[in-house]
Amino acid sequence: MKLHIANMTCGGCARGVTATIQDVDPNAKVDIDLDSKIVTVDSSASVDQLVAALNEDGFPPEVQ
Structure with a gap:
């Protein structure tokens, strides 16, 4: 995803994410550009x- x-x-944000x-x-x-x-994620967790x-930790994402 x-x-x-x-x-x-x-870089600090990237490490936090x-x-x-x-x-x-x-x-x-996790691959971050x-x-x-x-952020490209290969995970068994759901979107x-x-x-x-991520919202809870202050990094609100928009799914691409």
Whole structure:
């Protein structure tokens, strides 16, 4: 799945987003493109689970 996270602006944000996703699914593969603010996730967790966790941690995503 691809997520656009508009307020992800730095490496610290990228690490926070990765940590949030891996809290939901420790085996998730996360690829982040900071320039486009796109996060590509390969996870067994549902989109709804990941969106809820990212919203809770202050990184509201838009599903692409």
